[in-house]
Amino acid sequence: MKLEEVRAIAKSYGITPGKLPKPGLIKLIQRAEGNFDCFANAKNGECDQTSCLWRDDCLKLPKKGDLS
Numbered sequence: 001m002k003l004e005e006v007r008a009i010a011k012s013y014g015i016t017p018g019k020l021p022k023p024g025l026i027k028l029i030q031r032a033e034g035n036f037d038c039f040a041n042a043k044n045g046e047c048d049q050t051s052c053l054w055r056d057d058c059l060k061l062p063k064k065g066d067l068s
Contacts (some may be wrong), residue, residue, distance in 0.1 A: 001057055022063075026054050 007017040007033050013032040027037035040061050
């Protein structure tokens with residue numbers, strides 16, 4: 001999802017996006033939704049939140065220590 005789309009979703013929750021990076025903004029949205037702010041925390045590419053709006057973007061992010 002593009003950053004502009006994420007910003008629009010944030011605004012719909014009353015969040016002022018400012019200059020927040022995409023992962024930080026998504027975590028704020030997750031909290032506003034009443035969900036865990038787990039974006040970019042999947043371990044070994046595994047996530048049990050199959051209906052999460054952010055899942056595809058989350059699993060595409062490189063993880064710390066990833067050599068690929």
